[in-house]
Amino acid sequence: xxxxxxxxxxxxxxxxxxxxxxxxxxxxxxxxxxxxxxxxxxxxxxxxxxxxxxxxxxxxxxxxxxxxxxxxxxxxxxxxxxxxxxxxxxxxxxxxxxxxxxxxxxxxxxxxxxxxxxxxxxxxxxxxxxxxxxxxxxxxxxxxxxxxxxxxxxxxxxxxxxxxxxxxxxxxxxxxxxxxxxxxxxxxxxxxxxxxxxxxxxxxxxxxxxxxxxxxxxxxxxxxxxxxxxxxxxxxxxxxxxxxxxxxxxxxxxxxxxxxxxxxxxxxxxxxxxxxxxxxxxxxxxxxxxxxxxxxxxxxxxxxxxxxxxxxxxxxxxxxxxxxxxxxxxxxxxxxxxxxxxxxxxxxxxxxxxxxxxxxxxxxxxxxxxxxxxxxxxxxxxxxxxxxxxxxxxxxxxxxxxxxxxxxxxxxxxxxxxxxxxxxxxxxxxxxxxxxxxxxxxxxxxxxxxxxxxxxxxxxxxxxxxxxxxxxxxxxxxxxxxxxxxxxxxxxxxxxxxxxxxxxxxxxxxxxxxxxxxxxxxxxxxxxxxxxxxxxxxxxxxxxxxxxxxxxxxxxxxxxxxxxxxxxxxxxxxxxxxx
Amino acid sequence: xxxxxxxxxxxxxxxxxxxxxxxxxxxxxxxxxxxxxxxxxxxxxxxxxxxxxxxxxxxxxxxxxxxxxxxxxxxxxxxxxxxxxxxxx
Numbered sequence: 001x002x003x004x005x006x007x008x009x010x011x012x013x014x015x016x017x018x019x020x021x022x023x024x025x026x027x028x029x030x031x032x033x034x035x036x037x038x039x040x041x042x043x044x045x046x047x048x049x050x051x052x053x054x055x056x057x058x059x060x061x062x063x064x065x066x067x068x069x070x071x072x073x074x075x076x077x078x079x080x081x082x083x084x085x086x087x088x089x090x091x092x093x094x095x096x097x098x099x100x101x102x103x104x105x106x107x108x109x110x111x112x113x114x115x116x117x118x119x120x121x122x123x124x125x126x127x128x129x130x131x132x133x134x135x136x137x138x139x140x141x142x143x144x145x146x147x148x149x150x151x152x153x154x155x156x157x158x159x160x161x162x163x164x165x166x167x168x169x170x171x172x173x174x175x176x177x178x179x180x181x182x183x184x185x186x187x188x189x190x191x192x193x194x195x196x197x198x199x200x201x202x203x204x205x206x207x208x209x210x211x212x213x214x215x216x217x218x219x220x221x222x223x224x225x226x227x228x229x230x231x232x233x234x235x236x237x238x239x240x241x242x243x244x245x246x247x248x249x250x251x252x253x254x255x256x257x258x259x260x261x262x263x264x265x266x267x268x269x270x271x272x273x274x275x276x277x278x279x280x281x282x283x284x285x286x287x288x289x290x291x292x293x294x295x296x297x298x299x300x301x302x303x304x305x306x307x308x309x310x311x312x313x314x315x316x317x318x319x320x321x322x323x324x325x326x327x328x329x330x331x332x333x334x335x336x337x338x339x340x341x342x343x344x345x346x347x348x349x350x351x352x353x354x355x356x357x358x359x360x361x362x363x364x365x366x367x368x369x370x371x372x373x374x375x376x377x378x379x380x381x382x383x384x385x386x387x388x389x390x391x392x393x394x395x396x397x398x399x400x401x402x403x404x405x406x407x408x409x410x411x412x413x414x415x416x417x418x419x420x421x422x423x424x425x426x427x428x429x430x431x432x433x434x435x436x437x438x439x440x441x442x443x444x445x446x447x448x449x450x451x452x453x454x455x456x457x458x459x460x461x462x463x464x465x466x467x468x469x470x471x472x473x474x475x476x477x478x479x480x481x482x483x484x485x486x487x488x489x490x491x492x493x494x495x496x497x498x499x500x501x502x503x504x505x506x507x508x509x510x511x512x513x514x515x516x517x518x519x520x521x522x523x524x525x526x527x528x529x530x531x532x533x534x535x536x537x538x539x540x541x542x543x544x545x546x547x548x549x550x551x552x553x554x555x556x557x558x559x560x561x562x563x564x565x566x567x568x569x570x571x572x573x574x575x576x577x578x579x
Numbered sequence: 580x581x582x583x584x585x586x587x588x589x590x591x592x593x594x595x596x597x598x599x600x601x602x603x604x605x606x607x608x609x610x611x612x613x614x615x616x617x618x619x620x621x622x623x624x625x626x627x628x629x630x631x632x633x634x635x636x637x638x639x640x641x642x643x644x645x646x647x648x649x650x651x652x653x654x655x656x657x658x659x660x661x662x663x664x665x666x667x668x
Binding site for chain 2: 074077087120
């Protein structure tokens with residue numbers, strides 16, 4: 001039994017068998033495989049070899065017209081190396097005799113030879129080491145892709161262990177089979193965390209070395225409430241956690257029933273709206289189940305899953321229409337594309353030294369107006385079928401708001417000329433996630449209908465902290481006085497000018513900050529659907545007057561940690577069951 | 580039964596990728612083990628990667644060695660291949 005502590009990312013408890021998803025060659029596990037798994041590993045290796053040979057042959061054929069004879073014979077040599085029985089038998093021997101995984105056996109054997117090649121004086125021969133690296137990396141890709149594909153087609157329930165999860169992996173995986181997630185990387189606001197929370201899967205992140213500590217088939221307990229992970233627990237521990245799991249589920253269900261169909265209103269009658277953030281269309285059911293008053297953030301990045309396809313207007317439209325219709329009269333705020341240029345199939349995109357300060361989101365949309373207009377047209381057309389608002393990401397200046405609105409007007413004119421039905425009085429909002437926008441909220445607010453504060457980026461830009469970098473992640477502090485001042489400014493400006501103000505960042509679903517935000521006068525809280533019952537419970541447990549006092553006091557702290565503790569203790573007092 | 584033949588590499592580039600691939604292809608045709616020996620270094624002749632580790636340049640004296648019964652023709656063929664400079668130069 002081994003106990004590890006990480007960052008609690010998504011609540012709940014999971015007791016399950018490990019499925020280790022290896023994605024990086026340099027994270028080759030050092031664990032030994034079970035004797036009964038030896039034939040499986042050997043066949044994984046052999047299949048990978050066959051497939052790589054096939055790939056290389058296809059490549060050779062496809063390039064046969066353009067390849068010089070010399071290059072073609074290098075490919076022949078690659079194929080000959082892949083078919084090298086003597087080497088392959090050594091790899092199989094490592095699997096059989098040392099119980100290595102296929103990945104580890106491949107690196108072990110090939111490393112022996114790269115060492116020899118690197119020590120040879122003859123440049124011509126020693127450069128062959130590149131061929132071996134090439135073969136190694138091709139084999140690895142095959143072996144790992146197989147594993148990666150397996151998570152979209154799981155046969156049994158598992159706990160998913162990985163270095164980190166990519167957006168593509170989380171889109172394809174079968175969430176009914178994945179009972180828990182634990183990763184090396186990540187913090188409280190990383191992608192894995194957001195997805196796990198929105199799908200309601202217990203998760204612990206930031207475990208640093210969990211992929212080295214477990215192997216597929218181990219039993220693991222993932223406690224998403226405390227951040228504890230227990231590898232190969234004894235019977236007593238399993239029993240204890242099973243009981244905890246039941247209690248937790250019981251409380252969640254109770255809370256869910258208790259809050260269902262009740263407004264988010266304080267004891268003295270101050271009402272706010274609780275909306276849901278949605279990453280994927282499938283989550284709409286969750287949003288409705290958890291009683292979301294609307295969709296406060298419909299991320300549209302799922303429409304661009306891979307870099308080789310741009311969605312057509314029809315694809316955009318069909319999906320928006322479906323979501324909007326399902327939500328009926330409830331508002332759906334659609335955010336326009338918010339990715340970096342690297343995620344899209346465009347030629348000549350440049351390497352960026354600082355992608356977070358670079359060519360992304362609205363900046364990208366302004367330069368690729370075709371892509372932008374396609375999305376805008378679809379949103380405006382889909383707005384006919386429900387209650388749609390549009391939101392622009394990463395606004396940092398007044399000009400950008402004006403420009404976005406002008407482009408919207410152009411699109412409306414085009415639609416009008418072509419007699420295509422659309423809704424023209426759509427509400428326009430902007431994300432407040434760049435510090436400059438938060439500071440000039442008063443300048444921006446005359447141009448828009450609503451603000452939505454995106455705390456994740458706002459915190460990262462204001463405090464100059466990359467939330468995904470575990471070395472500095474501890475500096476990422478939502479309760480930093482600078483953050484509180486920016487948020488307060490935005491809410492006050494909006495309320496003063498009778499504009500709507502909401503928040504769609506992680507902070508609005510974090511119960512530690514609910515009382516504070518309520519007290520500042522925030523009207524719309526948008527969060528992962530599963531967080532709604534907890535936040536509602538808190539709002540229904542206090543008065544607005546109390547919340548205002550708490551907010552006032554929280555604004556007076558000099559130190560983020562002390563401030564967070566203060567807010568946490570206060571919340572604990574009113575709803576001890578949530579802690 | 581041990582068979583040994585000594586032969587000198589005379590192609591310009593020595594025992595590089597393509598020659599090694601050709602030798603390995605021939606050697607794989609028989610069941611017996613076949614080795615190429617350079618000084619004290621021995622490489623399995625059926626393995627292109629092993630052959631490359633010999634890093635044998637033009638002029639190297641190589642010994643082809645086998646202990647099996649069915650290797651006679653194959654050794655002949657390898658010797659021939661080397662003498663023909665692998666059809667290269």
